Amino acid sequence: MPSFDRRVLLSGGLAAGVGAVSTATAAEASGAPTLIHHVFFWLKNAGSRADRDQLIAGLKPLRGIEVIQQLHIGVPASTEKRDVVDNSYDVSELMVFKSVEDQKLYQDHPLHLKFVKDCGHLWAKVVVYDSISA
Structure with a gap:
């Protein structure tokens, strides 16, 4: 069995993880709920790299909407x-x-409405999961 120095483990990755948990707990303790808005898109032309890239390019300007705290765009x-x-x-x-x-402000924001208008023809299905901090 390999040996390790517990102090190194605690000063590295594990301590960083504990810090992240503490930060999340502090945010929840402040009473400010966080809303997570997760959207999944299925393309009309499934597997089309061009359509996928166009959809991703259309999503990127949404970062300019000031009420969005974080935005992650991804693929499977x-x-x-x-x-x-x-x-x-x-x-x-x-x-x-x-x-x-804030999520409602995003829904009505001109950049979001432009995204739907410009890219809506690309998707066949959209599923949204919204959740708030418990």
Whole structure:
């Protein structure tokens, strides 16, 4: 069995993880709910790299909407195949908002409306999961 120095472990990765947990707990303790807005897109032309790239390019300007705290745009990861993993979508976006009200401001924002107008023809299906901090 390999040996390790517990102090090195604690000063490195594990300590960083504990810090992240502490930060999340502090945010929740402040009483400010966080809203997660996760959207999954299935393209009309499934597997079309050009359409996927166009959709991703259309999502990027949404970063300019001031109420979005974080924005992650992604494609399915090549993770282990398991019954509980659905990687049938083509593109996803995950946004973090401070409140339900901020998410509503995003929905009505001209940049979001432009995205829907310019890119809506690309997708066959969209599924949205919204959640707030518990």
